[in-house]
Amino acid sequence: DGGITQSPKYLFRKEGQNVTLSCEQNLNHDAMYWYRQDPGQGLRLIYYSQIVNDFQKGDIAEGYSVSREKKESFPLTVTSAQKNPTAFYLCASSIGKGTLRTEAFFGQGTRLTVV
Amino acid sequence: AQSVTQLDSQVPVFEEAPVELRCNYSSSVSVYLFWYVQYPNQGLQLLLKYLSGSTLVKGINGFEAEFNKSQTSFHLRKPSVHISDTAEYFCAVSDSEKLTFGTGTRLTIIP
Numbered sequence A: 001d002g003g004i005t006q007s008p009k010y011l012f013r014k015e016g017q018n019v020t021l022s023c024e025q026n027l028n029h030d031a032m033y034w035y036r037q038d039p040g041q042g043l044r045l046i047y048y049s050q051i052v053n054d055f056q057k058g059d060i061a062e063g064y065s066v067s068r069e070k071k072e073s074f075p076l077t078v079t080s081a082q083k084n085p086t087a088f089y090l091c092a093s094s095i096g097k098g099t100l101r102t103e104a105f106f107g108q109g110t111r112l113t114v115v
Numbered sequence B: 001a002q003s004v005t006q007l008d009s010q011v012p013v014f015e016e017a018p019v020e021l022r023c024n025y026s027s028s029v030s031v032y033l034f035w036y037v038q039y040p041n042q043g044l045q046l047l048l049k050y051l052s053g054s055t056l057v058k059g060i061n062g063f064e065a066e067f068n069k070s071q072t073s074f075h076l077r078k079p080s081v082h083i084s085d086t087a088e089y090f091c092a093v094s095d096s097e098k099l100t101f102g103t104g105t106r107l108t109i110i111p
Helices: none
Strands: A004-008 A012-013 A019-025 A031-037 A043-051 A053-057 A062-065 A077-079 A085-096 A112-115 B003-005 B010-014 B019-021 B024-026 B032-038 B043-049 B055-059 B064-066 B073-078 B087-094 B100-101 B106-108
Touching: A004 A085, A004 B055, A012 A019, A019 A031, A019 A085, A043 A062, A043 B087, A043 B100, A077 B043, A112 B100, B003 B087, B010 B019, B019 B106, B024 B106, B032 B064, B032 B073, B043 B064, B073 B087
Parallel strands: A012 A112, B010 B106
Antiparallel strands: A004 A019, A019 A077, A031 A043, A031 A085, A043 A053, A062 A077, A085 A112, B003 B024, B019 B073, B032 B043, B032 B087, B055 B064, B064 B073, B087 B100, B087 B106
């Protein structure tokens, strides 16, 4: 089945540690996105990528980093510089730039908790 | 810049009653509008989308939405809700570069 796979589903991190969230898609989509979800704040865009080896900052990129070395993969690293990393993280993909009028497909999310 | 406002953070509705979830948007370019549903601890699933054409859009699970350009609104409606509709609903706008979401409306169905 085609889709987006996020792993792990739950992740615990000690303060001061970096952690990487995985996102893989087999939909052959060019564009991929990372959103952060907090109660009452909706989804906020962290980073997005329209093509391999290129990505742009979203609205809340500070304390996060990404890479896009392969079309199907878009991992997100939450660094120690992120002051409040506990949240639900969602990865999404869509066909590509200029075609975002079609829908984005979402993974099942990763819940990150700092302990 | 584009933005979305969902006017109600929570909406309680009796089972089999109608419901309307409100969404207003702002954008300086042509817009594409979406409604997504999220069940607990899951990702988002597309309910319906407006790209162009008819302003009344029908989606899955009996939902529909009406695009109103003059009022910059895209309200979601269902004539008769079920317990299974309990979820959080997000309105979103796209400018062909990225999706911008509202803060969500939690729909609670009262038996």
